[in-house]
Amino acid sequence: MKLVMSQLDSPLGAMLLVTDAQQAVRALDFADHKARLHRGLREHYGETELVEAPAPAEVADALARYFDGEWEVLNALCTATAGSELQRRVWAALRRIPANTTTTYGKLARELGFDDPRAAIAIGAANGANPIAIIVPCHRVIASNGDLKGYAWGVHRKRWLLEHEKAIATREQESVPQTAMLPGF
Template sequence: MNATAYLDSPLGLLSLTGSDAGLSAVSFHHTEGHSPTGFGAVPVCLREGYRQLQAYFGRELRAFNLTYAPDFGTDFQRQVWQALTGIAYGRTASYLDVAKLLNNPKSVRAVGAANGQNPLAIVWPCHRVVGADGSLTGYAGGMHRKKWLLEFEQPVRQGGLFG
């Protein structure tokens, strides 16, 4: 049986869904009526995912290490989602890069479609996939969130030494 918890993030409320089998979804929550779940009230099966997302937003975690159990997905979609985990924090890849990684460079559009169906936002970093020219392209969570995530993951750049 799936359990749900809600995490307050800089991007708004996130809903986490999963079971003892693993985390099945992380999504941006767009409806009213829910408030963040205090850690003590988070179902046991979601605590590690909740903790790791908190650490990510606290700049203490760059790579997630969780057990996943998505509720849907074709073999191809799952291959794309697995490939997303290889795009390192602070980096981006194009849809063509992902298609080539899957040894199928003609599958660029299918990679884009699979990317858009990613059930584990942020955790499987589909926000790191950009157009071949480096431009920001669609994001199920909204372009403002994609831009925020990419900027958040960039290393802090020091300005002038004295100001």
């Protein structure tokens, strides 16, 4: 399979974009996780020929606009992923999570029709195997207690993305004491 690899800049560091001949996104990873990207391509597609070229304008523009605050613009991008049936179902469900919201592993499992609470573990594993950062927004899935559990590209990036989308309060907002309003004032 012949795929195109492009490098893009982002506020979170250089990113590696992999697209196919139809310009569908096959992978989006951070450059400091290049080994993960290549391992995933081998696992999903076997032998691939990677050709370096500029990113498709539509994808580069959408990512730039996302980082400028137009979160929904990524919804129009075409993705194509290989993976198990469960992984593909989870990744499709992730794309339905609206920007500036979060869900939990358990809620995602129930949405996919799993009643067993242990299914959240399998959902978490599929979430963690997501090959397309940001566009397939696995960063929007958090623990039921609100913790920002693992993120393949680093919890610091997950926090940044969720703060950027205004899905969670920024650390500065969390540290500002809330003052009570007194009656009559």
